[in-house]
Amino acid sequence: MSDETSRGDSAAVRVRNLVVGFGPPHEADPVLNGVSFEVAPGECLAIVGESGSGKSVTARSLLGLAGDNAWVRADELSLAGFDVRGLSESGWRRRRGRDVGLVLQDALVSLDPLRPVGREIADSLRLHTRLGAAARHTRVLEVLDRVGLPVAGNQVRMRSGELSGGQRQRALIAAAIVLDPPFLIADEPTTALDVTVQAQILELMASLKRAGTGILLISHDLAVVGRIADRIAVMSAGRIVEAGPAHEVLTCPEHPVTRQMLAAIPADKPRGLRLSERAAAPVAPSLPFPDTAVRDAPRNTVLEATGLVKRFTRPDGTKQVAVDDVSFRLERGTTLGIVGESGSGKTTTARLVLALTRPDAGEVRVLGQPFSAASEKQRRLLRPQLGAIYQDALSSFDPRLSVDDVLRDAVAGGARRTGRSGASADRQRVLQLLDAVGLAQGLSGRRPLSLSGGQRQRVSIARALASKPRILICDEPVSSLDVTVQAQVLDLLDDLQRDLGLSLLFISHDLGVIQHVSDQVAVMLGGRIVETGSAARLFAAPEHPYTQALLGAVPRIGA
Amino acid sequence: MSDLEIQAGLGRSPRARAARSSRSRRFGVAEILAGLFTLFLVTAALFPALVAPGDPLGINPLSAFQTPSPAHWFGTDESGRDIYTRVSHGTGSSLLIGTLATLIGLGLGLVLGTLAGMLGPVVDFTVNRFLEVLFAFPGLLLALLFILIFGPGVATATVAVGLATAPGYARIIRGQLVSVRSSAFVEAATVLGRRPGQILLRHILPNTLAPLFVLGTLGVGQAIVWASALSYLGLGAAPPAAEWGAMLSAGRIYISSAWWMSFFPGLFIVLTAVSATALGRGIERRMRHA
Numbered sequence: 070m071s072d073e074t075s076r077g078d079s080a081a082v083r084v085r086n087l088v089v090g091f092g093p094p095h096e097a098d099p100v101l102n103g104v105s106f107e108v109a110p111g112e113c114l115a116i117v118g119e120s121g122s123g124k125s126v127t128a129r130s131l132l133g134l135a136g137d138n139a140w141v142r143a144d145e146l147s148l149a150g151f152d153v154r155g156l157s158e159s160g161w162r163r164r165r166g167r168d169v170g171l172v173l174q175d176a177l178v179s180l181d182p183l184r185p186v187g188r189e190i191a192d193s194l195r196l197h198t199r200l201g202a203a204a205r206h207t208r209v210l211e212v213l214d215r216v217g218l219p220v221a222g223n224q225v226r227m228r229s230g231e232l233s234g235g236q237r238q239r240a241l242i243a244a245a246i247v248l249d250p251p252f253l254i255a256d257e258p259t260t261a262l263d264v265t266v267q268a269q270i271l272e273l274m275a276s277l278k279r280a281g282t283g284i285l286l287i288s289h290d291l292a293v294v295g296r297i298a299d300r301i302a303v304m305s306a307g308r309i310v311e312a313g314p315a316h317e318v319l320t321c322p323e324h325p326v327t328r329q330m331l332a333a334i335p336a337d338k339p340r341g342l343r344l345s346e347r348a349a350a351p352v353a354p355s356l357p358f359p360d361t362a363v364r365d366a367p368r369n370t371v372l373e374a375t376g377l378v379k380r381f382t383r384p385d386g387t388k389q390v391a392v393d394d395v396s397f398r399l400e401r402g403t404t405l406g407i408v409g410e411s412g413s414g415k416t417t418t419a420r421l422v423l424a425l426t427r428p429d430a431g432e433v434r435v436l437g438q439p440f441s442a443a444s445e446k447q448r449r450l451l452r453p454q455l456g457a458i459y460q461d462a463l464s465s466f467d468p469r470l471s472v473d474d475v476l477r478d479a480v481a482g483g484a485r486r487t488g489r490s491g492a493s494a495d496r497q498r499v500l501q502l503l504d505a506v507g508l509a510q511g512l513s514g515r516r517p518l519s520l521s522g523g524q525r526q527r528v529s530i531a532r533a534l535a536s537k538p539r540i541l542i543c544d545e546p547v548s549s550l551d552v553t554v555q556a557q558v559l560d561l562l563d564d565l566q567r568d569l570g571l572s573l574l575f576i577s578h579d580l581g582v583i584q585h586v587s588d589q590v591a592v593m594l595g596g597r598i599v600e601t602g603s604a605a606r607l608f609a610a611p612e613h614p615y616t617q618a619l620l621g622a623v624p625r626i627g628a
Numbered sequence: 629m630s631d632l633e634i635q636a637g638l639g640r641s642p643r644a645r646a647a648r649s650s651r652s653r654r655f656g657v658a659e660i661l662a663g664l665f666t667l668f669l670v671t672a673a674l675f676p677a678l679v680a681p682g683d684p685l686g687i688n689p690l691s692a693f694q695t696p697s698p699a700h701w702f703g704t705d706e707s708g709r710d711i712y713t714r715v716s717h718g719t720g721s722s723l724l725i726g727t728l729a730t731l732i733g734l735g736l737g738l739v740l741g742t743l744a745g746m747l748g749p750v751v752d753f754t755v756n757r758f759l760e761v762l763f764a765f766p767g768l769l770l771a772l773l774f775i776l777i778f779g780p781g782v783a784t785a786t787v788a789v790g791l792a793t794a795p796g797y798a799r800i801i802r803g804q805l806v807s808v809r810s811s812a813f814v815e816a817a818t819v820l821g822r823r824p825g826q827i828l829l830r831h832i833l834p835n836t837l838a839p840l841f842v843l844g845t846l847g848v849g850q851a852i853v854w855a856s857a858l859s860y861l862g863l864g865a866a867p868p869a870a871e872w873g874a875m876l877s878a879g880r881i882y883i884s885s886a887w888w889m890s891f892f893p894g895l896f897i898v899l900t901a902v903s904a905t906a907l908g909r910g911i912e913r914r915m916r917h918a
Contacts (some may be wrong), residue, residue, distance in 0.1 A: 423819050454823030464812040467831050469838070478830070479820055536820065 082131060082169070083107040083250035085145035089130050091138055100126050102307045113274075114300035115290055119551045123307040124287045127241040128254045131285070131531055132171060133161035149251050166193040170245030172238075174257040179241055180229035186240040187213070187226060190247050199249055212243045216273055234411070235266035242273065246282070253277065256287045263410035263578060268622040271296050292581070292624040295319050302326070303327045333556035335624060336581025342586070344556030371572045372399035372540050376431035377415030377421050379414075381547045382472040391417040393596035394561070395431070399540065404573040404589030406568065408580055408619075414596040415576045419544040422456055422574065424448055435540070456533030460545035462525040472528050473513040476502055479535035484500060499514055502531040506561060523554035532559065534569075541566075547557075548575065558588060580623050584608050592616050655910070662906035665827040665899055672719040672789075680716035684870040693886050703888035705878065709893050718893070722900070725786045725864075726852035730844050732790025733851070737797025744798070745805030747830075755802075759795045764906065767792035768854065775863045782871075785864035789854045793847060800843065801836065808835045842912040849904030858895050872897050 076624040090099035101123045108114045118124045129135050131148070133156060146154050148168045156164070163606070173179045178191055181316060191476050194205045216239040231235055238258065245253060255274065261265040275297045278284055288294050294301060302312040303326060322328045333344050379392040392414045392416050399405045408417045420426045422433050424441050431440035435451050443451075459465045466475055474501040503510055505525040517525050526546060533541055542564070547555040559582065566573055577583050583590060587604040592613065602614040611617045664795075672679045676816040696703045715879035730895035744755035761820025762770065771788035778784045808814065808831055817827045852872075860880075867874050872893040879889030 365791075425818065427816055449823070452819065455819065457816065457819045459816070461812065465816040467813045467817075467835065469834055478817075513673045532816075596636065 071137065080107040080147075081112075081149060082285065083109050083145055083147045084127075084131070087127070087130060087141070087142060087143040089126055089135055089139055089141050091136065091140075100136075100307050101130070104304075104307075104309055106302055106309065106312070106466075108252065108283040108285055110283045111278060111281045111526050113278050113286055113298045115286040115288060115294040115301045116304055116309075117288055117294055117301060118304035118554060119289060119330075122304040124304050125256055126170075126289050127304070128256050128285065131254060132169060133158070158177055166245075167248050168196050168250055168252065170248070170250040170253045172179065172242050172245045172253065172255040172258045174260050180237065180244075182228060182230050184452035185226045185228055186232065189229075190244045193248055195453075200471065208247065209243075212247045213240075215246070216243045217269070218243065223418050230401070233266075233267060238262060238266075238270050238313060239273065242270075242277075242514045246277065250282070252283045252285070254287070256284045257289070257293050258286070260288070260290070260291060260476045263408065264580065264622040264624075265618060267293065267624070268296075271624070283463045289626070291319065291552070291590070292334055292336070292489050296624050303330070329372060329553055333381060334581060335556070335579075335585035336623065345560050347552065357472070369401055370398045371401050371436055372422070372574065373397075373434045373437075374418075374431065375434075377418065377428050377433070378430040379417050379421060379426065380429050390596050392421060392428075395593075395596070395598055397591055397598065397601065399572050399574055400589075401539075401572050402570050403588040404575050406590045407574070407593060407598075408578065408583040408590060409593030410578060410619075412595075412622060413593040415578070415593055416544055418593070418595075419457075419542055419574070419576050422542055423455065453536035456538035456597070457562065458526070458529050458533050458541060458543045458546045460548050462522075462529040463517055465529060466525075468518065469557060470514070470515055471501060472503075472508075472520070473515050475517070476513070476531055478534060479532045498535070502535060505534065505565070506531045507557075521554075522550050523558060526550065527561065529567070530558075534565070538571070540572045540574065542574045542576075545578065546575075548577065548579065562586070580619060592619070635777065637651070658906045659910045662814065662903035662910075665903045666813040666907060667901060669719050669723060669903075671840060672716045674720070676717040676720060680713040682709075682710050682713040684714045685763060685868060686710075686719035693882070695889050701890040703884070703886065705875075706882065711888060714805070714870040714875060714878050715892055715896050718872050718875065719896075721782065721869070722852050722872050722897075723848075723864065725782065725789070725855040726848045726900075728784045729789035729793065729851040730847040732787060732788045733793035733847065734797050734844055736790065736791065736794035736841060737799075737801055740794065740798035741801025741805060743803040752802075753887065755798070759798055767796075768857065770862070771854065780863040782865050785855055785858045789851050792854065793851065797840075797847075801840070803837060804836045805832065811835075839912075842908050845908035845911060846905055848907075852904075853897060853901050856893075876895035888890050895915075 074418065084104060085563045087101055087104040088099045089101040094213060101347075104123070104127055106114060109353060116124045116127060120616045124133060124233045126139075129166070130139075130141050131146075133153065136140050141154075143154060146152070148164060151164070151168065153161070180186060187206075190209050190212060193199055198205075200208065202340065218236060218239050229240070234242060242258075242400060254275075256481075259270050262270060273323050274284060274286075274493055278297065281294060284297075285479055286294060291301075300313065301315045301318040302309045303318065303324060304310065304339045305324075305326040311318060311322065311327050316325060319331070322331055329602075335344055375396045376565060377392050377395040378390070381389050381391050383389055395414070395418055397405060407418065417426070421428050421441065424433065424445075428441055431441075432439065440448060440451055470478070477495055480495045480502070499513065500510060503513060508524060508527050508531070512520065512524065517528060520528065529546075541562075546562070562573065563586070565571060573586070575583065575586050584604055590604050590607045591598045591601045592601070592607070592615065594615050600607065600611065602612075606615065608620065611620055631697075642833055668679065669829045676684075678773055686709060691700070691704050691708040692706055694700050694704040694708075700710050700712065702715060704710055704834075705714075740759065744752045744759075766772070771785075771792040774788040774791055775784050814831055817831055822830070854863055856871075856873030856876065859871050860877040862877065865871035867878050875893040876897070877891050879886065879891075879893070882889050
């Protein structure tokens with residue numbers, strides 16, 4: 070990387086020409102190929118890249134955790150001025166926690182579920198210092214206070230399962246900084262969090278930075294990174310392809326990979342603007358739909374929910390209202406976006422609409438006919454009108470079936486057709502579907518397990534389209550995808566909607582995605598819809614305080 | 629699909645796939661040994677004369693209690709019968725008992741487990757309480773009870789072992805059914821408009837039954853040990869018959885002077901159980917990676 074200037078000996082971490090590979094050195098290609106960077110105290114360097122680009126391996130190499138069969142070579146690899154090349158395992162153990170702290174993505178699995186978090190945090194004090202029990206306790210309270218976990222709330226004694234996602238992430242940061250390391254590695258620290266919590270955690274990390282900690286932030290999300298990073302390095306295929314001050318990288322990207330990642334961010338991009346570079350082939354000719362002309366037809370309601378209520382009984386017997394008096398209408402050919410944080414009742418709403426669970430009150434009507442109130446037998450006649458796409462595409466496929474089996478089942482409908490003509494018609498239709506979602510026909514023999522996340526979601530879309538539905542229910546369809554793959558899938562849905570006249574109920578926690586895809590938006594909080602309106606109005610002038618808070622918390626580039 | 633995703637889909641995964649397949653397809657030493665031993669057992673069971681041409685019941689008092697030697701690989705017993713011949717000829721009945729008992733256990737377990745898993749909470753509750761009562765008895769005790777009622781013999785021992793293993797299978801099948809039934813792909817099939825019967829046949833049963841194959845392989849080893857235990861107690865095959873448990877029992881009184889009489893039948897019981905387990909685990913691992 071060319072624009073790296075020397076920073077003197079004060080660097081918290083310095084890496085020069087880092088090469089990491091797995092397996093025998095002469096056989097396999099290295100996973101990291103000549104990565105160089107340094108982080109000064111009080112500075113935040115963000116490494117950004119798609120999954121598989123090598124950013125996590127970089128972070129792990131700095132902790133001596135690259136893996137058992139990994140080999141690590143570097144011209145220079147130093148933490149706080151100490152050369153850590155060829156360090157033994159016990160040598161690493163002395164460094165970890167003291168010279169470098171680590172914050173991981175999923176705090177629930179990173180914290181021992183059976184031990185109070187206070188104890189967990191005190192562990193590294195016990196290992197690395199000679200503080201007595203009382204002094205350790207004081208230090209733990211100090212750190213918890215610093216990360217904003219109110220000590221009065223007894224969180225010291227709570228276990229990780231009893232804390233909320235944001236609290237867990239705070240506890241994890243507390244554990245990482247309890248020894249006051251000059252350097253902190255944060256690997257996707259906010260990916261699993263809701264936007265408002267994400268904003269708080271980023272603010273916390275910014276305050277650590279101001280206090281002099283050097284931070285290496287690993288993320289796939291350029292917008293998040295823009296909030297606290299001073300410099301950004303973009304990784305692709307094991308190399309840093311672009312690096313520079315955050316503002317420059319985000320506003321005048323030079324490398325195509327950076328440009329592609331920036332273009333793929335859906336927020337603030339008007340509806341219909343393409344996010345990915347290349348368009349899929351036009352799908353309408355290959356997919357004969359019964360009424361493709363509907364997009365020009367006068368608008369009318371295809372899906373209507375009135376006064377939906379769903380209560381769950383908690384294990385301790387108390388009732389929880391998951392969905393509380395939710396009503397909405399989906400007009401033909403448009404997209405209704407439902408946005409909310411985890412626990413707001415979005416997914417329960419989707420399940421109610423699909424009649425996978427029975428509402429305690431209220432009704433869902435599909436194409437003007439009763440749906441939730443009908444018997445499953447009557448519903449089955451309407452089900453082909455509703456396609457569904459799920460967040461976890463993989464688990465929605467029977468693990469024994471190949472892509473071809475999955476689609477053939479969907480195409481054949483309830484009655485598996487027999488006879489040669491029926492089978493070949495089905496075969497034809499499966500090929501059309503694969504074509505429509507931009508999947509190579511050669512993939513049809515594979516099982517979904519061996520496909521990439523984007524390919525799986527395409528199969529899932531193809532399956533949803535098999536019955537020629539007029540409505541698609543999409544529950545977080547792109548949440549588990551990389552931003553560029555997400556862009557391709559969003560573009561595909563957009564194309565399909567336009568060409569086939571589909572109406573979409575699009576559920577997401579991601580305001581940027583919702584803003585990009587929706588005509589109408591409903592904001593959910595605690596099981597209720599607190600605000601609805603056209604996407605243009607709602608994002609320009611949010612009325613409800615919660616919507617305002619949500620919008621304020623969204624990380625935006627150039628904000 | 630854009631270039632990027634093609635790279636993501638094809639550029640990365642072949643290596644990963646190759647790594648995965650080489651890990652799961654290559655046979656371990658234990659699997660190869662277990663496979664060879666099982667091959668020998670199957671040959672001995674189908675064509676005992678092929679591996680041991682002698683007569684398993686042929687008495688020759690002159691050569692009684694001979695130590696293992698080139699002439700008698702496993703030595704001879706108190707009547708001068710060749711232990712190796714007897715062990716080889718006993719393979720058939722041991723394997724047959726083990727396989728039949730496992731099939732009986734699996735069959736009963738399948739019926740009970742399916743009832744509990746499919747027919748709603750009342751049946752589920754009843755079957756579960758019934759299974760818990762059965763679980764309260766140790767398996768072998770359950771088998772002994774059955775033999776007490778129907779009298780000893782190879783047939784009753786087989787059924788008894790099958791009965792004793794059934795509660796365990798029923799539990800596992802029920803759990804598997806319940807988890808498959810609530811899985812996302814079954815919901816997805818419902819959303820596609822499939823009828824419950826179709827979902828049961830196409831998705832629920834195949835995904836429930838596939839793991840049973842592994843379970844059965846593991847179970848055969850266990851069943852052979854139990855059947856041998858019953859014969860050892862004199863409740864299965866009767867002494868002159870060449871059956872491993874019965875031979876073990878016959879050798880018991882001579883254990884201080886003629887250790888080989890009980891050692892080799894015992895060794896075969898152990899090796900058979902170990903081989904079945906190794907093969908079962910191997911199949912299980914392969915299926916998980918498939």
